Amino acid sequence: MDLMIRAMRVEADGVLSLELVDPEGGILPEWTAGAHIDVGLPDVVRQYSLCGDPADRDRYVVGVLAEPQSRGGSSYIHDxxxxxDLVEVGGPRNHFALVPAKRYLFIAGGIGITPILPMIRQAEAERVPWRLVYGGRTRTSMAFRDLLAAHGDRVLIQPEDETGRLDIPGLLADPEEGTAVYCCGPTGLIDAVEGACESWPEGALNVERFAGKDLSGLVSAPVKVRCAKSEVTVDVAADESILDALETVGISVANACRDGVCGSCEVRVLQGEPDHRDSFRAPGEDDDAALAVCVSRARTPELVLDI
Incomplete structure (x- = not known):
């Protein structure tokens, strides 16, 4: 769908928020805390977490960081x-949904605060105890501090130039039964949180990554993929993705990131055992009903997909 940028606002050093609306004034598809949208920009598609109020069905709000190594997404928006302007928007999709819990611990790094904001709103509405630890390079680079100020000491803001890096091992040293941990931010932060949560109850940790996990050390074997609906079979070489192989034989699968982050290319698995290599599943999540064909492989010589 084509949406119009109705407003742009500076939220912090290097961070802009965009308010997207239907140019005809229509109601937008509903979404829940943790959801993201795909935004089509010249030559690229980027995923941005929705950070507004799900009850506001007439607009989407996203926050966009100016990336020094931008591949065309953030630089276009900022410059x-x-x-x-009109932009093409796909979704919303949610692989970072807020699960019911007795209490929440939110950990955000930099622009990773964006999906956390509607989660806080939901926790408040449901009267579930929560706290937020929010790290960033400098105080002025940390977006939406004005919104968070109203929550008092439940929010701990720790700029690195003032307090150093977040003490993740100390923060997560004592596993808390009934607490759901939600983390979004740079790869280093998420890796540290995942390591510190190894002793926590299974399913306690939920993360969302902005970049796919490093898969360079994984060994891939060739796999035969049968497409049940299309009645096409393709041999996928060890050095190519299932998505690329499908495209070479004319099988089109919706995709946005091609990096295992957004989940847009998930396809239902009818037979065979997937080898999940995406970055949106929760640690320990074992769902063999579908796989992301952009990065995932197979543990069996053959997969049958519902395409």
């Missing part, structure tokens, strides 16, 4: 996009 060229203007209110009134």
């Amino acid at each position: 060229e996009a203007r209110p009134g």
Whole structure:
């Protein structure tokens, strides 16, 4: 769907928020805390977490960080996009949904605060205890501090230049039964949180990554993929993705990131055992009903997919 940029606002050093609306004034598809949308920009598609209020069905709000090594997404938004422009939007999709819990511990790094904001709103509405630890390079680079200030000491803001890096091992040293941990931010932060949560109850940790996990050390074997609906079989070489192989024989699968982050290319598995290599499943989650064909492989010589 084509949405219009109605407003742009500076939220912190290097962070802009965009308010996207239907140019005809229509109601937008509903979403829940943790959801993201795909935003089509010139030559690239990027995923941005929705950070507004799910009850506001007339607009989506996203926060966009100016990335020094931008591949065209954030640089276009910061340097060229203007209110009134149209952008193509896909979704929303949610692989980071807020599960019921007795209490929540939110850990955010930098622009990773964006999906946490509607989670806090939901926890407040449901009167579930929560706290947030929010790290960033500098105080002025940390977006949405004005919104968080209203929550008092439940929010701990720790700029690295003032207090050093977040003490993740100390923060998570004592596993808490009934506490759900939600973390979003840079790869280093998420890796540290995953390591510190190894002794926590299974399913306690939920993460969302902005970049796919490093898969360079994994060994891939060739796999035969049968497409049940299309009645096409393709041999996938060890050095190519299932998605690429499908495209070479004319099988089109929706995709946005091609990096195992967004989940747009998930396909239902009818037979065979997937080898999940995506970055959106929770640690320990074992769902063999579908796989992301952009990065995942197979543990069996053959997969049958519902495409």
